[in-house]
Each structure stands twice: as C-alpha cells, then as structure tokens.
Amino acid sequence: xxxxxxxxxxxxxxxxxxxxxxxxxxxxxxxxxxxxxxxxxxxxxxxxxxxxxxxxxxxxxxxxxxxxxxxxxxxxxxxxxxxxxxxxxxxxxxxxxxxxxxxxxxxxxxxxxxxxxxxxxxxxxxxxxxxxxxxxxxxxxxxxxxxxxxxxxxxxxxxxxxxxxxxxxxxxxxxxxxxxxxxxxxxxxxxxxxxxxxxxxxxxxxxxxxxxxxxxxxxxxxxxxxxxxxxxxxxxxxxxxxxxxxxxxxxxxxxxxxxxxxxxxxxxxxxxxxxxxxxxxxxxxxxxxxxxxxxxxxxxxxxxxxxxxxxxxxxxxxxxxxxxxxxxxxxxxxxxxxxxxxxxxxxxxxxxxxxxxxxxxxxxxxxxxxxxxxxxxxxxxxxxxxxxxxxxxxxxxxxxxxxxxxxxxxxxxxx
Amino acid sequence: xxxxxxxxxxxxxxxxxxxxxxxxxxxxxxxxxxxxxxxxxxxxxxxxxxxxxxxxxxxxxxxxxxxxxxxxxxxxxxxxxxxxxxxxxxxxxxxxxxxxxxxxxxxxxxxxxxxxxxxxxxxxxxxxxxxxxxxxxxxxxxxxxxxxxxxxxxxxxxxxxxxxxxxxxxxxxxxxxxxxxxxxxxxxxxxxxxxxxxxxxxxxxxxxxxxxxxxxxxxxxxxxxxxxxxxxxxxxxxxxxxxxxxxxxxxxxxxxxxxxxxxxxxxxxxxxxxxxxxxxxxxxxxxxxxxxxxxxxxxxxxxxxxxxxxxxxxxxxxxxxxxxxxxxxxxxxxxxxxxxxxxxxxxxxxxxxxxxxxxxxxxxxxx
Numbered sequence: 001x002x003x004x005x006x007x008x009x010x011x012x013x014x015x016x017x018x019x020x021x022x023x024x025x026x027x028x029x030x031x032x033x034x035x036x037x038x039x040x041x042x043x044x045x046x047x048x049x050x051x052x053x054x055x056x057x058x059x060x061x062x063x064x065x066x067x068x069x070x071x072x073x074x075x076x077x078x079x080x081x082x083x084x085x086x087x088x089x090x091x092x093x094x095x096x097x098x099x100x101x102x103x104x105x106x107x108x109x110x111x112x113x114x115x116x117x118x119x120x121x122x123x124x125x126x127x128x129x130x131x132x133x134x135x136x137x138x139x140x141x142x143x144x145x146x147x148x149x150x151x152x153x154x155x156x157x158x159x160x161x162x163x164x165x166x167x168x169x170x171x172x173x174x175x176x177x178x179x180x181x182x183x184x185x186x187x188x189x190x191x192x193x194x195x196x197x198x199x200x201x202x203x204x205x206x207x208x209x210x211x212x213x214x215x216x217x218x219x220x221x222x223x224x225x226x227x228x229x230x231x232x233x234x235x236x237x238x239x240x241x242x243x244x245x246x247x248x249x250x251x252x253x254x255x256x257x258x259x260x261x262x263x264x265x266x267x268x269x270x271x272x273x274x275x276x277x278x279x280x281x282x283x284x285x286x287x288x289x290x291x292x293x294x295x296x297x298x299x300x301x302x303x304x305x306x307x308x309x310x311x312x313x314x315x316x317x318x319x320x321x322x323x324x325x326x327x328x329x330x331x332x333x334x335x336x337x338x339x340x341x342x343x344x345x346x347x348x349x350x351x352x353x354x355x356x357x358x359x360x361x362x363x364x365x366x367x368x369x370x371x372x373x374x375x376x377x378x379x380x381x382x383x384x385x386x387x388x389x390x391x392x393x394x395x396x397x398x399x400x401x402x403x404x405x406x407x408x409x410x411x412x413x414x415x
Numbered sequence: 416x417x418x419x420x421x422x423x424x425x426x427x428x429x430x431x432x433x434x435x436x437x438x439x440x441x442x443x444x445x446x447x448x449x450x451x452x453x454x455x456x457x458x459x460x461x462x463x464x465x466x467x468x469x470x471x472x473x474x475x476x477x478x479x480x481x482x483x484x485x486x487x488x489x490x491x492x493x494x495x496x497x498x499x500x501x502x503x504x505x506x507x508x509x510x511x512x513x514x515x516x517x518x519x520x521x522x523x524x525x526x527x528x529x530x531x532x533x534x535x536x537x538x539x540x541x542x543x544x545x546x547x548x549x550x551x552x553x554x555x556x557x558x559x560x561x562x563x564x565x566x567x568x569x570x571x572x573x574x575x576x577x578x579x580x581x582x583x584x585x586x587x588x589x590x591x592x593x594x595x596x597x598x599x600x601x602x603x604x605x606x607x608x609x610x611x612x613x614x615x616x617x618x619x620x621x622x623x624x625x626x627x628x629x630x631x632x633x634x635x636x637x638x639x640x641x642x643x644x645x646x647x648x649x650x651x652x653x654x655x656x657x658x659x660x661x662x663x664x665x666x667x668x669x670x671x672x673x674x675x676x677x678x679x680x681x682x683x684x685x686x687x688x689x690x691x692x693x694x695x696x697x698x699x700x701x702x703x704x705x706x707x708x709x710x711x712x713x714x715x716x717x718x719x720x721x722x723x724x725x726x727x728x729x730x731x732x733x734x735x736x737x738x739x740x741x742x743x744x745x746x747x748x749x750x751x752x753x754x755x756x757x758x759x760x761x762x763x764x765x766x767x768x769x770x771x772x773x774x775x776x777x778x779x780x781x782x
Contacts (some may be wrong), residue, residue: 005715060530110690162721301553301731304735305549319732327704330419347707399697402704403696407696
C-alpha cells in the first residue's frame, strides 16, 4: 500500500453522464421545483429510473459472496462522487432518486435471500419507479433514537406483527408509500423494557392497511424532497417482514439491533457529507464566476496581507470545502478497503455539515443584494445546505461520537 | 484508488522518528526552550535518524528511489510531534539539499549533495524571510543585480535564518532584477559584505538559533546561482516548503491534542474527569477533526507533487489551513488545562507559542 489520492479513470468516465444530468436537467428545474414545493422532479426521475433499475438489478442478481472475493472495491468511493455531483445539481432532486437507498442498505445488510427478493425486486424491474425509505425519528425521539415509542406486537394467532405509533421526518415516505409500490423500513420496539435491545427494523410495504402518510412537511430547503409523517394504527405485517432476529436479551447475537441501525450510518454519513460538499461547490463556483466577471481574481500564492477581505473569504471557503471533501473521501474509501470507519464517518459528516453551512451563507453575503435574490440559486443553496448539518445525525451528535472515540469513552461516561 | 496507508518503509521511518521524539526530544524540550538550545547530542541523534540522506536518490549516493514529498511529510509530522524547534534544526540542511535536488544543475548536484551524506550535519542554511510586515516570498526586497563582470551583487536583509551563525554556506533567495524572477544564490559564510546580525528573539522556537543577515554588495559568481543559467522555478520550491510546513504544523497539533486528552481524562472537577463534560469533550473532538483534515490536505498536496504535477494551489491551501488549525488546536490545549496550561511547566503554552509562528513562516523554505 501507498498513500494515494488517485480517483480511477474508469470511475471518472462513469461520472460524465451524472455530470451531464446535473447540469442539463437538475439545474434547469432547480428554481421551479423550489418555488413549487412537493412538485416531483419528473424529468430527473424518468431519466434516472432506467439507469438505477439496471444497477439495482445487477446488485440483486449477483451471485452471493461475489463482493467479498473482489478485494478492495470502489463502490463507496463511486457513491460519494455521485452524490457530490448530483447535489451540485440539486440536493432536493437528488433525494428523489428512485432507489431503495437506506431501506435497501438495511435489507442488504441483514435480509435473508427471500427477503431481498421480496422487497428489492421492485427496484430492479418494471416501468414505474419505486422508492425505499427509512422511518426512525419520532416526535419524542430525535437524536436519542433509543427512545422510540412505536411498538411492534406479535399476534400469535395470525403470526403477524402489529405496528402502532407515529414516525416523522421520513425522507421519501410519501413517494414510497403513496406514489409507488415502495417500502419503508420502520424501527419499532418489541419490548420497551429492553431499551435499545428491543429495537427492531420491520419492512412495511405500500398499501398496507393501517399505514397512513398524514402530512408532508413544508421546509426551509430541499423542497423537491418529501419529508413525511407516517402513522401506524394496528398495521399488520407478516412475521417475515422483521429484519434480523426477534431475539431481545442477547443483542450481540442479533444481526440487526440498535447497533446495526448505527452501523448503517457509517455508510450513509459519508454520502450526506458528499451531498453537502456538492452544494458547497456549487455555491463556491458560482461566487468565483461572478467575482471573475467583476474582475476579481482569487490568487493562490499570496500572503494574507496582500489579499482583500473578499479574496480571503473565498480562500477560506475553498480550504474548508477541501478539508471536508478529503475527510469524506477517506470515510468512504475505508469501507471499500473493508475497514471500520465509524469515527471517520462522523468526522466527515460534522465537518461537511458545518463547513458547507458557513460556505453557502458566506456566498449569499459575498454577492451582496443579488446574492439574496431568488433570481439566482445561491440563496436556495444556503437553505438546502443547512439540512446536511441536521439529518443523519446533527453536527452535535456526530461531534459526540467523535469525542467518545478519541477519549475512549462509551455513552455512559460521556453523555 | 484512494489509500491512506503508508508503505512499509515509510511506516518504519515513522516509527523510528516517533520513538526518537518520545524518548529523546520530549524529555529535553522544556529545558531547551528555557535555555535557548538543544543539547548537541539530541541534534546529532536526530541527524543520525538519516531522514535527509534517506530522501536523496540512490544515483546521488542517498538511499531513496526518488525524492518523495509524502515521505517527507510523514517524517516531519513525527519530528514536530517531539518539538518544532528541534525539527527545524535537524532539517535545516534540507533547506539547501532539497532545492538542490529539485532545481540544481547536474554539476551543482554532483558537487553539492555529498556533504549531506556525512555522519554530521553540514553547516549550511538558507535565507528567505525578510524583516518586513508585508513580506511576500514571491517579491523579496533583497535584490540581485549583475555587475560589469557578469557577477551578481546581493543587497538587502534577511530574517529568521536558522543556524546562520557559523554556517559555511547560505542559500540566499533574492529578486533577480535581470531575469525578473526569484532566484537562489549560494553565499559563503565568510563572504565579503555579509554580516551575521544578532540572534533573533522570538515568541516561540526559542531553542532554535536564528539570525538576521545583512547583505551589502555581496558578490557571487553566476555558477553560484541555483539552477545555473535558467535559475529556478521558485513557486515549485515554495510548494514543497509549504507542504513541509503543513506537516510540521500537524505534528505540533497532534502533540497538543494528545496531551490535552490525557490531562482531561485525569483532571477531576465536580467529581468527575473534565473530559466527561461536553464543553471539554467537544472542543477536543473538533481539534481531532481539524488535525485529520490538515493532515489529509498536506498529504494530498504532497502526493500531487510526487506525481510531478503542479500542486501550488493545494500546497498553499494546505499550509494556510494548517497554520490556522495549529493555532486553534494549541489554543484549545492550553484552554483545556486552564490555569495549568498557562504555566511553563506544561508544554502546551510552548506549543501555542511555537504554533503561532506558522502564520509568520510564509515561505520559510523548510523543505
């Protein structure tokens, strides 16, 4: 091994189409979709569906164990590169990618072959796109995911799980349940007295009686993406929709308990970091382009006292973006090398969320009265950027994870 | 493919330097700062680690396949983890060796490199910084002009020249008025018109002897111009310097964070270690993120340099980032120790004084 920052030629070529879509489709629709919240990015979805369908088909039909034989791969690296570019195009639209995404990750991680076939086949064929979503957050359980109240009770008579409770902030919840034949992975407790050990993931399919999308949030940004509240009233699902085992008392032998939920974050956090960085890059490039139009160049060889305040700001934005990006590339590459990345994923997510929030806010400032105008997209990017410091663990929760890791503390020592 | 694992050889170098820093440098660092010098034995042991000879290509008598900025960055971080002043002192000969490797003519290399393969460090150094608030390494005020006989006359003043007192040869950077570029000139330590001024009195780096220089019509032959007739691509040399500075800053930061973590886990207030409080823990977590980010930026720039690509921008950003982060992190370490951090018995206040220097070192040609 040797230290290298080389992004393989093959990956770069593969991203050319992604870039073209980001530029020609996403940017074109960006303003319209922001102004008309909850309107679907139909062009983007119809362009991406056939591509993703093929990818998801290959993934589903590959012989089991194939990925293990391959050695260090580039799957996660490719994912962060893709997310960065699509988010440069438009984060709200990117979030509408017709995939199983987080639900798929959970099913891929612990699902049986039968479960994969039953739940994921819909993402690999057909004319109509489908969406997968993850429902974790509740009105009383945000960062403290172990406090969830939604229950799953086994009805021995029918061998069905009966779900009751309310989930909020479910990205793509409506697309998954009301607008496609999708799925939602719902976290519920089968034994409240067991705390975290009682938490289990269940797959809920569209058209399940007792499952209602009660509302879709009106948001600060990412308006093209739906954020749903889902209510479960005696919603019955087959026993086999439980992911992992129903064992409660020995969480270490279950394959998908609370720890499993946390582990999916190790893969998703670098993606969110990459998404943040895409928005940040959009804002930075736009600012530099507009400044260049005014004759303001950004030199990269001058001592600080030779720089104007504006030049310093832009250089600061650029440094912060690069720092966040390299942390993100590291976090993703570690998974590709088969290594743990829990600390690094939280580092990337914390840094990217904070950096890009600041970068986009600064971009609005640097462009003066025009930066604040809805004529341009900068003000939208500032609104879109902020979510990255919030979802998939707020900056503070990720800082807490980093702190515990560097101090060698568990959740008991450092609360 | 992105990989952040050093080669086995690099890993061995890192471990060797790390041991030296922990076992030899750290125990001597406090007294060295107070007294203004490291014991000769520490410097000599540092030289004997062979970092510089190990970076000189085999064809010139060294031990490296080729010069590598990445390997350098790895070694500098570990050296600075021990002590920044000592790191700069051990690497002072590199101020001449590396520019020679990067920009010297074949002749200059053939005759100039050998001295770096000796058992003792050669008494050579370089002079770039100048005593001016608005110093710009790309526009030094020190001038090199041609005289009637085709020799260069150097005029100006230089600051922060490490180990200048007693140096046999000093590589002086100056604005070459005729060529319209920055060039380097080898000036003999006893050259006529060269005055070694008093030792610099600085906020930090107090263990490293540095002096001002005054150059009054110092005459050098064209053969003493680094790079011969073409001179040098100074921005390229500067890029190497900036990567090295960034790596050194990472070492100082890591030292500070490790110390602060240990302290925070030991120190009890309100009946528990202060590290169990988010106010402290979050500050330390943010430092850890900044350190990793700064290191990745230094490595990326170094990797690009090693690919033979133009890495001026990456090196500039890496150095600027590291300089800022170094201040944040060393300050946080002092803050974590509170009143104790302000006492010179603990090293954190020294690291804060040392780290502030990175802002001033713009272009100090530590390579």
